[in-house]
């Protein structure tokens with residue numbers, strides 16, 4: 001699976017974003033270790049805070065399908081710089097992605113910046129931090 005293929009999927013699902021409020025569509029394509037791609041777009045709501053980002057939609061679709069092992073993710077948006085995922089998405093990513101997993105962030109010119117999970121969210125809160133309770 002090439003980065004280009006994941007980017008193509010992320011751009012395709014971006015066109016399905018439900019964004020009547022922000023008018024800012026985002027697409028994400030998540031590659032599972034078994035080779036299946038889970039895509040997500042942002043889905044907004046008149047009650048703004050219950051909107052969900054593209055990254056989380058893709059991750060939640062995979063998890064709802066019983067899939068927890070991932071190898072790469074690509075995010076695409078119509079931004080000048082490669083789109084930076086929000087803090088909530090970074091925390092959700094860190095629940096499921098290894099610290100070395102690569103996340104490709106793309107912009108309107110299809111220029112891509114690649115960061116690892118640890119670069120995207122260093123010193124993240126993990127279940128181990130809850131000790132016996134986690």
Ligand code: THU
Nearest residue numbers: 022024026042053054084085086
């Ligand atoms: N958004 C995403 O879906 N992913 C990101 O990485 C950044 C922000 C969405 C949330 C909201 O629907 C819109 O973009 C504007 O914030």
